[in-house]
Amino acid sequence: MIYHWQLGTGAQISADNEGAQTVVTLVQASAGQQQRTSNSFTTGIWIAPPHMTLTPTGGILKIITPSGESLIEIQGNSISLQTSHSGTSQSTSSSSSSTFTADTQSMPPMQPMQMGNMQMNMQPMTMRMGDRELTMGATSQQRFCSECGTPVKPTDKFCASCGHKLG
Numbered sequence: 001m002i003y004h005w006q007l008g009t010g011a012q013i014s015a016d017n018e019g020a021q022t023v024v025t026l027v028q029a030s031a032g033q034q035q036r037t038s039n040s041f042t043t044g045i046w047i048a049p050p051h052m053t054l055t056p057t058g059g060i061l062k063i064i065t066p067s068g069e070s071l072i073e074i075q076g077n078s079i080s081l082q083t084s085h086s087g088t089s090q091s092t093s094s095s096s097s098s099t100f101t102a103d104t105q106s107m108p109p110m111q112p113m114q115m116g117n118m119q120m121n122m123q124p125m126t127m128r129m130g131d132r133e134l135t136m137g138a139t140s141q142q143r144f145c146s147e148c149g150t151p152v153k154p155t156d157k158f159c160a161s162c163g164h165k166l167g
């Protein structure tokens with residue numbers, strides 16, 4: 001069963017229920033030409049004849065289905081579905097999906113290991129025993145005082161710790 005309405009804008013609306021689909025066709029006649037717009041919406045099977053409410057810009061088609069009311073708004077040449085749930089309390093709980101992101105960047109930095117007066121750092125690999133410090137790995141540039149073992153800068157001429165003249 002196809003229903004027809006004449007809108008105040010001069011356009012013709014027809015609505016048909018094909019299974020769970022509501023097919024709305026808008027025919028606008030202007031200057032001898034017909035413009036046809038057809039949209040289908042999954043509304044469910046009509047359980048009552050559709051009702052058209054005319055508006056200044058088109059109309060609102062109310063469809064009653066077992067799951068509630070469906071409103072199809074016709075505005076100009078656009079047809080859009082606006083679902084309104086009457087009676088049945090639809091749970092509107094927004095899906096609060098826990099956003100778990102394995103962010104390796106936010107890992108806490110490795111804490112230095114401390115054993116007595118011995119301390120080890122991983123980045124860079126350094127070992128401190130008492131007042132002695134050893135730096136390992138990626139330290140080809142690193143020099144040590146030949147007298148006391150204190151790390152010294154390559155530009156140092158004398159050990160900052162013991163004053164030994166560096167070679």
Ligand SMILES: [Zn+2]
Pocket residue numbers: 145146147148149150159160161162163164
């Ligand atoms: Zn020294």
